[in-house]
Amino acid sequence: MGAKRTDFIATVIINLIVAAVVGILIFLLAYILIAGLPHVSWSFLTGTTDAFSGAGGIGVQLFNSFYLLVLTMLISIPISLGAGIYLAEYAKDNWRTSLIRSAIEVLSSLPSVVVGLFGFLLFVVKFKIGFSVISGAIALTFFNLPLLTRNIEESLSAVPRNQREAGLSLGLSKWKTEIGIILPVALPGIVTGIVLSAGRVFGEAAALIYTAGQSAPVTNFADWNPMDAASPLNPFRPAETLAVHIWKVNTEGLASNASQLSAAASAVLIIAVLLFNLGARVLGNFLYRRVTASK
Amino acid sequence: MEQTNFQLKKQDAQSHEWDVRLHRATRATREDWLGRGISYLCIGVIILVVASMLWFITSKGIATFTQNHVSLWKFLSGTNWAPDQGNIGALPMIVGSFAVTFAAAIVATPFAVGTAIFMTEISPNKGRKVLQPVIELLVGIPSVVYGFIGLAVVVPFMRHLVGGSGFGIISATFVLFVMVLPTITTMTVDSLRAVPRHYKEASLALGATRWQTVSRVILRSATPGILTAVIFGMARAFGEALAVQMVIGNAAIMPKNLISPASTLTSQLTTGIGDTIDGTLPNNALWSLALILLLMSLFFNALVRFIAKRGQLKNGR
Numbered sequence: 001m002g003a004k005r006t007d008f009i010a011t012v013i014i015n016l017i018v019a020a021v022v023g024i025l026i027f028l029l030a031y032i033l034i035a036g037l038p039h040v041s042w043s044f045l046t047g048t049t050d051a052f053s054g055a056g057g058i059g060v061q062l063f064n065s066f067y068l069l070v071l072t073m074l075i076s077i078p079i080s081l082g083a084g085i086y087l088a089e090y091a092k093d094n095w096r097t098s099l100i101r102s103a104i105e106v107l108s109s110l111p112s113v114v115v116g117l118f119g120f121l122l123f124v125v126k127f128k129i130g131f132s133v134i135s136g137a138i139a140l141t142f143f144n145l146p147l148l149t150r151n152i153e154e155s156l157s158a159v160p161r162n163q164r165e166a167g168l169s170l171g172l173s174k175w176k177t178e179i180g181i182i183l184p185v186a187l188p189g190i191v192t193g194i195v196l197s198a199g200r201v202f203g204e205a206a207a208l209i210y211t212a213g214q215s216a217p218v219t220n221f222a223d224w225n226p227m228d229a230a231s232p233l234n235p236f237r238p239a240e241t242l243a244v245h246i247w248k249v250n251t252e253g254l255a256s257n258a259s260q261l262s263a264a265a266s267a268v269l270i271i272a273v274l275l276f277n278l279g280a281r282v283l284g285n286f287l288y289r290r291v292t293a294s295k
Numbered sequence: 296m297e298q299t300n301f302q303l304k305k306q307d308a309q310s311h312e313w314d315v316r317l318h319r320a321t322r323a324t325r326e327d328w329l330g331r332g333i334s335y336l337c338i339g340v341i342i343l344v345v346a347s348m349l350w351f352i353t354s355k356g357i358a359t360f361t362q363n364h365v366s367l368w369k370f371l372s373g374t375n376w377a378p379d380q381g382n383i384g385a386l387p388m389i390v391g392s393f394a395v396t397f398a399a400a401i402v403a404t405p406f407a408v409g410t411a412i413f414m415t416e417i418s419p420n421k422g423r424k425v426l427q428p429v430i431e432l433l434v435g436i437p438s439v440v441y442g443f444i445g446l447a448v449v450v451p452f453m454r455h456l457v458g459g460s461g462f463g464i465i466s467a468t469f470v471l472f473v474m475v476l477p478t479i480t481t482m483t484v485d486s487l488r489a490v491p492r493h494y495k496e497a498s499l500a501l502g503a504t505r506w507q508t509v510s511r512v513i514l515r516s517a518t519p520g521i522l523t524a525v526i527f528g529m530a531r532a533f534g535e536a537l538a539v540q541m542v543i544g545n546a547a548i549m550p551k552n553l554i555s556p557a558s559t560l561t562s563q564l565t566t567g568i569g570d571t572i573d574g575t576l577p578n579n580a581l582w583s584l585a586l587i588l589l590l591m592s593l594f595f596n597a598l599v600r601f602i603a604k605r606g607q608l609k610n611g612r
Contacts, residue, residue, distance in 0.1 A: 007505055011506065090335075104345075107345050109595065112536070117352070174327050205437065205537055250442065250443055276435075
């Protein structure tokens, strides 16, 4: 009977552990939403921040987060697509490839604060660009590249071999086969990966503190010329994102309602990330159905 | 005579043209060159980024020892961190970083393994429908939000429970525990799923209970995978900056206990690097901390590889 009893006890303990894990998540989400949502209003979402105390709305930060996200994706998708195609199609199984793979692994395991410091050293100290959107976007690209590359490579390699052979036997070049036949089939997986990584980039702060900076100068939202200093699209202005804002309000903020402010900002951030996760799933399924013509 | 010569010449020219055409690359080949070029260029960019990152941070990090002539041993074993006065003992941060990393891994591993066993052995259905999304959501929550909740919930709770300020290693451990939990769980699930089905069937057929099967067969054969998972979790904990920085208190002193303010390599870096001037000792010292972070990250990477290799050998035999 001893063994059965131990089995029972172990099962109970494991169930308790699982309940605790689920409980932690429910607590986290409930806490943020309950503490934060009451303070989220239209004026909070679009208002400007008081530069000294950090109180006020998060309009500029929200825009900065999306702008940085778009720029980061514009830079990192083409590069990781090329690198993914290289690894899936052209790379031979030799020491050079394994060196490249380890380099990518190293890049993906580097702490994001180290990536951010490298960006700071390169763009702010060496190139003297200063805290700017473009420095932040490139730092985020460094942080994003290895994951995206691996995701694209896996999606491409998962496409059955015979599709490749079919393309080649029709006299298409390897490149045409990859772009015209393999890529569309792998697209659902790639898009899911891209949207998930967008969620990660959206919430990243450590890599941005010293690259995109910690100030959000009020911009003129009527001016869409990227070359103007006051334009929101100007890539050389400092741009505090929502995630950095939460950090800043909590660590150095002088606002009397810092806790409410960051709860509200966290709620917005969490909802955005949840939407990205949900979007990845829905979009991936939708594309999968379109491409494979299955119900 | 002349005419034949002319004909010959014409024939020659024709065959020469064919020769050129046949040896010229086709459109497909040229496309392939282009594609090859593009993809080589992209992978080259990534390699360049990695190489320059390693190079820049290393050269900055060793400046403390080559330019400021601080001895390496003094840096690693000194307990006094006051860069403005020229004292750069990094031991408090090193101890802090290792303390939170190990503590978080020790707390998180039982939870992660338990959850993984539930997902693979006890209720795969609920595992897929409930726990998979739960884990994905936990991964998705940004680290500043973890930091904020740590600051708003864990720190006051600890203050209430044990007194003091509430900032310290134990608060950081709580926050990191939740942050590394999904990493360790996901990878443990993968390694449990990779255990051959017939191992489990053989054990159950011998009359072993489910727990006996799990603890003596499945966990045993998945051990290398679980170790890898824990190391990945530790690497994440070691490199996490903001969430830790928000709850640990950032006092660069040797941690005497778990409930007094301490600091880690990452927290010192995030607080300090903006306030120091490039090229000075305080700045170089911070870059040396970054170098330690980099080296530890490489070390965790190598450790994972080593375990993977050992695991392979065992299975191959």
